[in-house]
Amino acid sequence: MKKTKELKEKENFIMFPTVDFCFKELMQNENVRKGIIAALLNVSPDEIESTILIQTILRKEYEDDKYGILDVRVKLKNGTQIDFEMQVAAYEYWDKRSIFYLSKMYTDPIKEGEGYDTLKKCIHVSILNSVHFPEDDVCYRRIAFCDTETGKEYSDLMEMHMLELAKLPPEAQNEEGIILWMRFLGGRCEEDFRHMAEKDKYIEEAYDTLKKLSADEEKRLEYEARQKVIRDHNSFMKSAEKRGLQQGIEKGIQKGIQQGIQQGIQYTLKALELKKQNLSAEQIAEELQISLNDVKMILGEK
Structure with missing residues (x-):
């Protein structure tokens, strides 16, 4: 009976994407990357031509500089870089840490003698399984440089996307884009993942990948x-x-x-x-x- 129970638990086992190991493994799949990046940028996945995983350790310019170690770092065909950070536990200085990662990623590619015109857009994505902005119920926000008086965006070369999974509201009809991905990433059972896979073919591929990962001993x-x-x-x-x-x-x-x-x-x-x-x-x-x-x-x- 014990063996039967263990076998059943093994068959029903499914990984949670909020565990950073699982998230990094999911992001090895190019179609998964394409789907979630398209949702973040609010474009069709067909417009995402290339998503290349690159070195996650940001170089130090000087000996006493601090290293920057990223979870998942992706480079698009146009040179845009995106850093994905999966953070399960609340982190008191996450605002400072995320700004550090974004700033270091922005300056990392430029070499001595090169002009500022070579700098490319960089995006930091925080996927948080906790509440970071307790003052409101907004679960997804894009943060960019803007004029504090007019709200006009100054530059889109550096931006941050904050996904607070803990603040997702009850599911509504006709949801799409990044909210669907947030529901998938925050799933707590296979039924959650299966349900979201029915709504988007890229999430479906993420679900298939998740099942394969979970079956790999x-x-x-x-x-x-x-x-x-x-x-x-x-x-x-x-x-x-x-x-x-x-x-x-x-x-x-x-x-x-x-x-x-x-x-x-x-x-x-x-x-x-x-x-x-x-x-x-x-x-x-x-x-x-x-x-x-x-x-x-x-x-x-x-």
């Missing part, structure tokens, strides 16, 4: 390892929060403890991700701006 092990890291740290941080809250009540520093816990989660997850990209402990410490000893403790190195 090796990919599943990687996915579950990533989930385990997140679960373990959530459990650890909840325990730390419980202890910290007691201390915070006594010392009046509850807010500082909570901020420290969130920062600890982010440092740990990012350090493990950078390790997978073959960065040394020294490079990881520099990127995260934490001590080398802390990095080695996270990675389990002596």
Whole structure:
């Protein structure tokens, strides 16, 4: 009976795109990239001629510069670059971090001696499974440079798209474009994914890819390892929060403890991700701006 139950669970298993490992694997499919990019740019997928995955580590111009490590970086035929960041947990300084990524991506391609006319459009896309703008119920917004008095756009060379999956309203009739993709990415069961696949052929391909990934034993092990890291740290941080809250009540520093816990989660997850990209402990410490000893403790190195 136990084996039958395990077999049934295995057959019903489906990955969630909000786990960054799964999202990155989905974006390996060119048609998936084409579909979601077309939705973001509000154009027909036929207008997206090329979507090339490129290096996610942004170069440093000077020795003391900070690295920029992106989740998924795509280059279009016209030179436009798009950075996709899947962020599950709330990140206190996400506004600053996203601006850093966008700015570094914008200047990364230009070489010494080249003119500013060579700079191409860059787009940062934050896919957030939490609320980033608590002051309203808007789940998708495009942010660009504009005149604060007239609202007239100054330049479209740098822009940001914020997708807050946690703020998606109840499904309405005749939804299209990026909202459909947000519902797919935020799906919590196979029925959710199947339902959205019926509405768009590119989402259908994403669903087919998701099923293949979920059926791949090796990919599943990687996915579950990533989930385990997140679960373990959530459990650890909840325990730390419980202890910290007691201390915070006594010392009046509850807010500082909570901020420290969130920062600890982010440092740990990012350090493990950078390790997978073959960065040394020294490079990881520099990127995260934490001590080398802390990095080695996270990675389990002596």
